[in-house]
Amino acid sequence: MKTSTTNTAAPARKTMMVAGYTNERPHFPDLGNITEAREKRFLLDFCSEIAAARSRADLSRALRNGLKRIPSAGGFVVQQVQNDQTTTNFIYDESLETVDAALVRELATAKLPLRDGLQDRVLQSEIPLLFSVNTEIARGNDAPYLRIWKKAGINIVTGTALRTGDHQHGILWLGVADIDIPLLQGISAHVSIAMSNIIAHEELVRREREAAFLHAFSRDIAAIRTKADLQSAISHVLHNVLNIRLAVIRTIDEDGATLSPYLFDESMVGDQVEWFRSLIARKIDIHHPLSALVLQNDGPVVFNVSEEAAKGDEEPIVRFWESLGMEQAFGVPLRMGDTNIGTLWLLTNDVNMPVLNSICAQISIAISNMLANGKILAYKQQLENGSDYLREQIKTIYNFSGIVGSGAQMQKVYRLITQVAASSSTVLLTGETGTGKELIARAIHNASPRKNRLMVKVNCAALPPHLIESELFGHEKGAFTGAIDRRIGKFELAANSTLFLDEIGEMPLELQVKLLRVLQERELERVGGKATIKVDVRIIAATNRNLEAEVRAGRFRADLFYRLNVFPIHLPPLRERVEDIEPLANAFITKFSKHIGKRISGISAKVLKELKSYHWPGNVRELEHQVERAILLSEDATIREVHLPDRTRPENDDALPSAAFPQTLEQIEKSYIIEVLKRCGGKISGVGGAAEALEIPGTTLHSKMKKLGILKADYFNI
Numbered sequence: 001m002k003t004s005t006t007n008t009a010a011p012a013r014k015t016m017m018v019a020g021y022t023n024e025r026p027h028f029p030d031l032g033n034i035t036e037a038r039e040k041r042f043l044l045d046f047c048s049e050i051a052a053a054r055s056r057a058d059l060s061r062a063l064r065n066g067l068k069r070i071p072s073a074g075g076f077v078v079q080q081v082q083n084d085q086t087t088t089n090f091i092y093d094e095s096l097e098t099v100d101a102a103l104v105r106e107l108a109t110a111k112l113p114l115r116d117g118l119q120d121r122v123l124q125s126e127i128p129l130l131f132s133v134n135t136e137i138a139r140g141n142d143a144p145y146l147r148i149w150k151k152a153g154i155n156i157v158t159g160t161a162l163r164t165g166d167h168q169h170g171i172l173w174l175g176v177a178d179i180d181i182p183l184l185q186g187i188s189a190h191v192s193i194a195m196s197n198i199i200a201h202e203e204l205v206r207r208e209r210e211a212a213f214l215h216a217f218s219r220d221i222a223a224i225r226t227k228a229d230l231q232s233a234i235s236h237v238l239h240n241v242l243n244i245r246l247a248v249i250r251t252i253d254e255d256g257a258t259l260s261p262y263l264f265d266e267s268m269v270g271d272q273v274e275w276f277r278s279l280i281a282r283k284i285d286i287h288h289p290l291s292a293l294v295l296q297n298d299g300p301v302v303f304n305v306s307e308e309a310a311k312g313d314e315e316p317i318v319r320f321w322e323s324l325g326m327e328q329a330f331g332v333p334l335r336m337g338d339t340n341i342g343t344l345w346l347l348t349n350d351v352n353m354p355v356l357n358s359i360c361a362q363i364s365i366a367i368s369n370m371l372a373n374g375k376i377l378a379y380k381q382q383l384e385n386g387s388d389y390l391r392e393q394i395k396t397i398y399n400f401s402g403i404v405g406s407g408a409q410m411q412k413v414y415r416l417i418t419q420v421a422a423s424s425s426t427v428l429l430t431g432e433t434g435t436g437k438e439l440i441a442r443a444i445h446n447a448s449p450r451k452n453r454l455m456v457k458v459n460c461a462a463l464p465p466h467l468i469e470s471e472l473f474g475h476e477k478g479a480f481t482g483a484i485d486r487r488i489g490k491f492e493l494a495a496n497s498t499l500f501l502d503e504i505g506e507m508p509l510e511l512q513v514k515l516l517r518v519l520q521e522r523e524l525e526r527v528g529g530k531a532t533i534k535v536d537v538r539i540i541a542a543t544n545r546n547l548e549a550e551v552r553a554g555r556f557r558a559d560l561f562y563r564l565n566v567f568p569i570h571l572p573p574l575r576e577r578v579e580d581i582e583p584l585a586n587a588f589i590t591k592f593s594k595h596i597g598k599r600i601s602g603i604s605a606k607v608l609k610e611l612k613s614y615h616w617p618g619n620v621r622e623l624e625h626q627v628e629r630a631i632l633l634s635e636d637a638t639i640r641e642v643h644l645p646d647r648t649r650p651e652n653d654d655a656l657p658s659a660a661f662p663q664t665l666e667q668i669e670k671s672y673i674i675e676v677l678k679r680c681g682g683k684i685s686g687v688g689g690a691a692e693a694l695e696i697p698g699t700t701l702h703s704k705m706k707k708l709g710i711l712k713a714d715y716f717n718i
């Protein structure tokens with residue numbers, strides 16, 4: 001046996017037998033005590049057992065049994081050549097575990113570089129090579145398997161390339177000092193065939209398993225209705241089929257410009273959860289280099305983490321991958337047909353690309369179905385809410401079928417409506433209560449390009465402050481107690497239409513900030529939601545308060561006021577457009593006589609005079625109610641009587657007639673308080689209440705009202 005400092009190679013021979021066995025033994029010594037005939041017998045037995053091997057365990061057993069009959073044999077290892085210039089263990093002799101179990105097991109799962117000065121030489125050689133373990137170690141070769149052989153006390157090992165045709169499957173290492181080269185070649189030829197069969201069989205089993213998983217996955221995914229179920233199905237298939245974990249799925253937002261997180265799994269980020277969450281929470285521009293690359297690619301993109309880090313772009317996500325010790329990260333486009341719907345990110349150092357592709361195709365379908373479902377639900381809700389509006393509109397249609405009034409003041413209002421309607425500019429309608437602000441808001445909407453969608457109205461004074469935010473911006477399920485379902489807000493409902501914010505002066509200060517943000521950025525977040533939603537909404541706001549005074553008093557934000565006051569339209573009080581009173585009264589007679597079912601043809605001159613001289617604190621609404629009441633009470637076809645409150649004024653006289661004037665101080669006080677209460681819409685205390693206007697505490701006003709016998713009917717009877 002030659003154990004020179006270098007390896008000894010046996011020259012290739014032309015006289016090999018079919019099994020690779022020949023009687024000639026030019027370099028290797030005899031096969032111990034096995035005679036030539038027994039050698040043949042041995043090889044036949046050995047090879048038939050190897051040929052029968054269907055699994056790694058079979059092959060291992062066959063090699064172990066065969067080698068038992070070679071006295072100098074000390075163990076075997078078969079390494080498999082991988083595509084990435086490495087080898088991995090295929091089988092090893094379990095008896096080596098008695099030497100150093102931990103090291104053997106470590107090697108069993110390790111990837112060894114192919115070019116280590118030994119493996120590469122064996123694979124390049126046509127014939128088996130013989131190495132001295134001690135010499136290789138002394139030379140500085142630190143291949144870990146040399147340490148095993150050394151610990152096992154084996155100094156001479158032979159390495160034989162395992163090939164079928166041109167394909168290199170691996171290397172057969174034998175710890176044997178004394179073996180006949182043709183016999184070794186015969187053994188290796190059979191091991192090569194067995195190995196390639198086992199690999200093919202394993203591949204087949206793996207594919208069948210994958211196909212079964214994919215089939216189950218597509219079945220499961222078709223039945224999925226919730227995001228949580230989708231997440232668990234995806235995690236399950238990735239873990240079971242690819243043995244990897246999902247990092248995050250991002251979907252492209254409605255605006256088509258950004259990607260938002262859709263699903264993510266923090267189970268693989270260890271104690272870096274907070275960092276991971278902060279990275280995930282961010283919206284990503286679709287042109288961001290890493291995402292753009294994935295979205296432009298047909299299949300998965302492999303990012304080499306150290307190469308990405310070396311670019312010095314200070315990408316936070318790359319630093320994160322580095323911190324997890326990842327060598328590679330995978331970004332996969334999620335697509336339906338030619339349309340990108342998002343990206344899927346995996347943290348793994350290795351992945352089966354074809355399988356990943358088919359999983360991603362299924363995930364794309366599932367996500368796009370879920371997104372479509374979400375949209376359908378939103379549309380459904382929009383339709384439902386829309387039909388409420390429609391009903392409301394139909395119910396009150398007679399109220400805004402036309403604006404009545406042709407006086408100079410209303411002519412000015414009509415001109416302003418015409419100027420602003422076609423644009424999307426914000427309009428601020430001001431004027432006392434009942435002057436027709438809502439009517440004008442609808443007129444602007446109906447004259448605008450948005451007229452085919454319903455105008456959405458929010459009365460900021462009618463909602464409790466804690467509900468206004470959810471009413472305006474919507475909420476996600478569970479956002480607060482009572483949020484049992486997701487609900488879209490009025491802003492989203494008014495998408496591509498007009499949002500009429502009535503009584504804007506009543507909006508609480510804290511909400512004014514949020515409204516300002518939406519008006520500035522045209523995007524909002526639902527209460528309890530993370531996603532930002534773009535909205536194209538035209539705003540018309542209305543108030544009967546003097547907003548400038550409210551700003552000065554610190555009750556209204558100046559910045560919001562300037563945002564709203566883009567195009568102000570002031571509705572004059574009815575007392576300043578007396579010329580409109582008769583046409584308005586006639587219009588209401590037509591409307592109510594039809595509605596009530598009484599044929600009323602007109603108003604007496606006396607009543608008309610009374611109407612024209614009245615102060616109309618409740619403006620057109622008050623006139624409307626007075627006409628309705630008069631029709632109900634009238635006994636013939638002409639209205640001959642109206643019951644106006646005490647504040648009538650004679651024509652051309654600003655002073656009130658003495659008969660109508662209260663006689664005592666108490667009466668003066670009573671009617672003054674009633675007047676103030678009317679102007680404050682019956683609100684007694686709080687912001688905008690009568691007590692505030694009278695500059696007395698709410699409790700004092702209450703007791704005064706009690707003392708003076710002021711009843712609700714006194715100030716609500718307009």
Ligand SMILES: Nc1ncnc2c1ncn2[C@@H]1O[C@H](COP(=O)(O)OP(=O)(O)OP(=O)(O)O)[C@@H](O)[C@H]1O
Nearest residue numbers: 399403404405433434435436437438439544620621
């Ligand atoms: N010029 C008008 N022509 C016909 N009807 C009118 C006119 N102005 C107001 N009205 C009617 O008066 C009533 C009150 O009008 P509207 O609700 O638009 O007033 P407003 O200024 O918005 O009141 P508030 O400030 O109290 O909300 C409605 O029934 C409306 O149809």
